[in-house]
Amino acid sequence: MEAIYLDNNATTRVDPAVVEAMLPYFTEQFGNPSSMHSFGNKVGLAIKKARMQVQELLGAEHDSEIIFTSCGTESDSTALLSALRAQPERREIITTTVEHPAILTLCTFLEKEGYKVHLLKVDEKGRLDLEEYKKLLTDQVAVVSVMWANNETGTFFPVVEMAELAHAVGAMFHTDAVQAVGKVPLNLKDTKIDMLSVSGHKLHAPKGIGVLYLKRGTRFRPLLRGGHQERGRRAGTENSASIVGLGKAAEMALESMAFENTIVARLRDKLETAILAKVPRSFVTGDANNRLPNTSNIAFEFIEGEAILLMLNKFGIAASSGSACTSGSLEPSHVMRAMGIPYTAAHGTVRFSLSRYSTEAEVDRVIQVVPEIIAQLRKLSPYWDGDGPAAEPDKAFAPTYA
Amino acid sequence: MWDYSDKVKEHFFQPRNAGVLADANGVGDVGSISCGDALRLMLKVEPVTDIILDAHFQTFGCGSAIASSSALTEMIKGKTLDEALKVSNQDIADYLDGLPPEKMHCSVMGREALQAAIANYRGEVWSDDHEEGALVCKCFAIDAVLIEDTIRANNLCSVQDVTNYTKAGGGCSSCHEGIEEILVKVMVERGETFKHGAQPKEEAAPVGMTNLQRIRKIEAVLESVRPQLKRDGGDIELVDVDGKTIYVNMTGACAGCQMEALTLQGIQQKLMEELKEFIKIVPTKVSSLSRAMKG
Known part of the structure; x- marks a missing residue:
């Protein structure tokens, strides 16, 4: 049984061409790019090339705006902490309720340090209210951090417009774009976005490499101080093999941008339409008309996501869920809760995230397997009665909190 | 992914006694929908002998919730009600060759379901005042509510105190930051400030043991x-x-x-x-x- 990997928003396989590009940098090209001799020089040139490859993918004006980091989380932390340190007189942050923990947990921590954090709410489709945002924008705001696309639902936020609004009050704008980079065309030079986070392993580069885009002229305070690497903005010897890998992956992502938005999007739509048609009491979460081309998040009512994933895994299918159990927490996904999805559906959300390696045959197989699994689990559910939900599900089963 | 035992997987993929029990005379519904785990236990009890003739379950929950429900029904069938009530959640976990601590915390509800079903059979009303907080210590499955209550009840002022009283923080120690945060909060309530390195209270010798x-x-x-x-x-x-x-x-x-x-x-x-x-x-x-x- 061939494994079917539909969890590409969690991580992606490293493209074989990327691995090939990286290999020499583990062996003969082992030099430190800071060194004066030819060992280092060649590595330095390779990093320069990678920087330009990333620059092109992001549509950045200058290659010096690309800072290599270790991961998306480091880029996020660097961006927010830099914005706060560079403007000590501003004590407020604006972000959203549905950000990745890399932002939310950091903001909770910053709140304890005395900063005021505003969390923008979303509606039932995961959309922001720009009027609410405008009201919060004052000269007290140091930085606004809003993700480009949500990792669970794929829903886009209007970051380009939000960056303009932030600039109007002199606040910096950061976006966590780890899910968007490589899937949607970017042209940062025409935007007011000051900082943007990239994670290599979301676009077929290896884990352990990320980028912080920093628009020229944006005031900056480094997180890591020490060496002169990355023009002193991120000290630490370069992860040269991974940087080269990310460069290659960026180049390939740019080449397959059209494929991602046509073929992959069509496969995603086929998967989603077929499952919704075959499975009663299931629905798409997020904004289906404005989202990443590879992501489909479907809520299956009255059953729990971890159980669905275990069953899928038995059929060799990998996906992920917003249930509490899959994360070891006591609440289902904060994204689902923010959209007001009831618990009986939020726990049963499954995210299918495709890549350019996903095939029609794989999608057909998933379409065949999923309805069976859902039916089987619903037979065990106290909310389910025969072929449909119990007459009044919430009254049919109202457990004592134990 | 969770490291489930083969026994857990077996009971999840082939659950025993799943589905409605038509002539049940004792039904217990327990769990928390917000946590994502809830269970209906249905019993058929022989009125004269109090022996459980049959037991079925329906579960809204994760793999371990379904497996532990299945295990519970197998364990209690043929037992008298009094015998069945001796089954603890730990017994269920042992029957399944163990469960991850996070799962013990929220998805094993067998004992509570039994109490509820038996109360229902006897025409009583069962209520549980059990309150759960976020899991703080993953080594010993201790939650925030228990830690907070213990700090308050015993006027604790150091992480070591909390470990002595609850075991929380006695394992890998990665939750010490979380425990300190709870200490800070509760100590502020009673007008004290948390100081790192405060002398722990005298050893919490178990009550009544020489x-x-x-x-x-x-x-x-x-x-x-x-x-x-x-x-x-x-x-x-x-x-x-x-x-x-x-x-x-x-x-x-x-x-x-x-x-x-x-x-x-x-x-x-x-x-x-x-x-x-x-x-x-x-x-x-x-x-x-x-x-x-x-x-």
Whole structure:
């Protein structure tokens, strides 16, 4: 049984061409790019090339705006902490309720340090209210951090417009774009976005490499101080093999941008339409008309996501869920809760995230397997009665909190 | 992904006694929909003998919730109600060859479901005042509510105190930041400030146990594990008890065995459960005999 990997928003396989590009940098090209001799020089040139490859993918004006980091989380932390340190007189942050923990947990921590954090709410489709945002924008705001696309639902936020609004009050704008980079065309030079986070392993580069885009002229305070690497903005010897890998992956992502938005999007739509048609009491979460081309998040009512994933895994299918159990927490996904999805559906959300390696045959197989699994689990559910939900599900089963 | 035992997987993929029990005369619905785990237990009880003739379940929940529901029905069938009530959540976990601590915390509701179903059968109303908070200590499955209540009830002021009273933080120690945060919050309420390095309260000796009783209890635990050790050609002896530290000597095949650390960890866990306090077990190379002779 061939494994079917539909969890590409969690991580992606490293493209074989990327691995090939990286290999020499583990062996003969082992030099430190800071060194004066030819060992280092060649590595330095390779990093320069990678920087330009990333620059092109992001549509950045200058290659010096690309800072290599270790991961998306480091880029996020660097961006927010830099914005706060560079403007000590501003004590407020604006972000959203549905950000990745890399932002939310950091903001909770910053709140304890005395900063005021505003969390923008979303509606039932995961959309922001720009009027609410405008009201919060004052000269007290140091930085606004809003993700480009949500990792669970794929829903886009209007970051380009939000960056303009932030600039109007002199606040910096950061976006966590780890899910968007490589899937949607970017042209940062025409935007007011000051900082943007990239994670290599979301676009077929290896884990352990990320980028912080920093628009020229944006005031900056480094997180890591020490060496002169990355023009002193991120000290630490370069992860040269991974940087080269990310460069290659960026180049390939740019080449397959059209494929991602046509073929992959069509496969995603086929998967989603077929499952919704075959499975009663299931629905798409997020904004289906404005989202990443590879992501489909479907809520299956009255059953729990971890159980669905275990069953899928038995059929060799990998996906992920917003249930509490899959994360070891006591609440289902904060994204689902923010959209007001009831618990009986939020726990049963499954995210299918495709890549350019996903095939029609794989999608057909998933379409065949999923309805069976859902039916089987619903037979065990106290909310389910025969072929449909119990007459009044919430009254049919109202457990004592134990 | 969770590291589920084969037994858990088996009960998840082929659950026993799943579905509605048509002629049930005792039904218990328990769980938390916000946590994502809830269970309906249906019993058919023989009115004269109080024997459980049949038991079925329906579960909204994760793999371990479904597997533990299945296990519970298997365990209680044929038992009288009183016998069935002796089944603890730990028994269910043991029946399934263990569960991850996070799962013990929220997805094993067998005992509560049983109490509810039996109350329903007897025409009583069952309520549970159990309150759950976010899991803080993952080593011992201790949640924030328990920690907070314990700090408040005993005026605790250090992480070490919390570990002594609840075991929380006694394992990998990665939750110490979380425990400090709770301490800060509760101490502010009573008008104090948390200071790192505050003297822990005096040792929380279990209530009503003298030193002699405590040592006897320790010996009883060691006695209970001795047969297993002997089976592998080893043995254990108690060398000394110094406050929270229990010195033992591993002998025979146990001495220097690669599994020694693991064995000791198991014994330490057992001791903590029996003594209801946090202790540390330390192996010594000196046997009690040679110590006595030197003394």
